[in-house]
């Protein structure tokens with residue numbers, strides 16, 4: 001039943017899926033467009049039992065806890081850096097928070113011993129093989145000219161997925177812009193921020209700075225409202241120019257942070273968007289994570305959603321005995337409601353994140369000032385947690401054992417026993 005599976009994208013969804021596919025006995029190759037593992041981005045959260053259970057079963061929860069951010073309050077400041085309001089971390093924080101780059105590294109290290117990683121390449125073309133009218137596999141041609149044959153191809157290549165474009169059509173048919181752009185890069189912690197964040201809002205813009213990696217550095221995060229532009233996603237210089245023009249003279253630390261941008265070891269720039277599709281599978285191709293249902297970077301859900309979906313997709317393949325037609329249909333069915341909840345979360349936050357005008361900015365600040373003292377303050381955190389937990393995870397490993405006659409430990413990747421005949 002072993003399948004030869006190609007995954008596009010080595011960030012979060014791809015390596016998480018590689019882990020589960022390997023545990024179910026498949027052979028996995030991951031192709032990543034970047035020439036190495038991509039660091040960068042701010043923090044991602046895991047919350048609720050569904051997320052924690054998956055991390056625990058993958059054996060990465062302790063690694064993640066060791067490197068968690070421990071970020072405390074978010075302090076809103078005025079142009080002079082004077083504190084206006086403070087939001088305690090427990091109002092929004094998940095159970096464990098880690099820098100996205102650190103998580104990607106942990107998942108890569110976990111899966112590297114049994115996954116074939118190919119960096120600096122990308123899928124250029126996919127052709128379904130047919131023998132006597134029956135689909136037998138996919139022939140993949142890579143940008144490098146290499147050709148490979150796979151049983152299944154999974155697009156875990158993010159918001160601007162190449163697999164989605166090849167199998168489902170142009171990006172504009174599936175991606176909805178939420179009206180914001182976001183830039184994130186690492187800077188020295190020149191303000192000496194101690195496990196906290198500082199935020200400065202002006203109409204249509206937010207600049208935040210968070211201490212990171214035990215205060216040894218900081219992350220500068222810029223959000224601004226703008227319609228979708230045709231800026232080249234590969235042209236970092238053009239993106240940095242746009243950011244500099246948008247925030248020049250904006251006040252507080254804006255200019256200083258922009259001045260550090262050119263020396264940043266990482267620079268992430270993208271639209272805040274959602275991917276909305278009627279279906280995530282076609283033939284022998286399936287989409288996973290942001291490529292299929294990006295809830296937006298503001299939802300706080302993208303990473304947990306991708307990890308849950310990797311578990312479900314690999315599990316359904318195992319449960320269907322490798323029959324991808326059955327497994328893909330069950331994967332879509334199992335994820336549909338969960339995805340809808342996570343996406344709703346993203347839309348709500350996008351509306352609140354960047355105030356449109358001074359009046360809304362003022363109202364939001366009053367709200368932030370009052371929030372820590374309101375009796376219903378836990379409601380927001382609880383509602384996000386409920387969304388993250390709104391899925392019943394099957395125990396695929398145990399179920400598979402009863403079907404194949406092979407007992408597989410739920411806590412160890414090894415086959416631990418074969419039942420007597």
Ligand SMILES: Cc1cc2nc3c(=O)[nH]c(=O)nc-3n(C[C@H](O)[C@H](O)[C@H](O)COP(=O)(O)OP(=O)(O)OC[C@H]3O[C@@H](n4cnc5c(N)ncnc54)[C@H](O)[C@@H]3O)c2cc1C
Nearest residue numbers: 009011012013033041042122157158162289290297302303
């Ligand atoms: C550098 C970076 C920084 C990020 N920062 C944040 C953040 O601060 N906060 C947040 O909430 N989310 C952030 N995200 C998104 C976050 O990682 C995802 O929302 C979530 O973890 C789901 O991950 P994913 O693996 O589905 O997609 P992504 O994390 O977007 O990963 C997609 C991967 O596919 C690769 N790829 C893209 N196109 C191709 C192609 N044609 N061929 C091969 N590989 C390809 C990309 O290089 C990337 O490694 C960031 C993503 C990246 C890549």
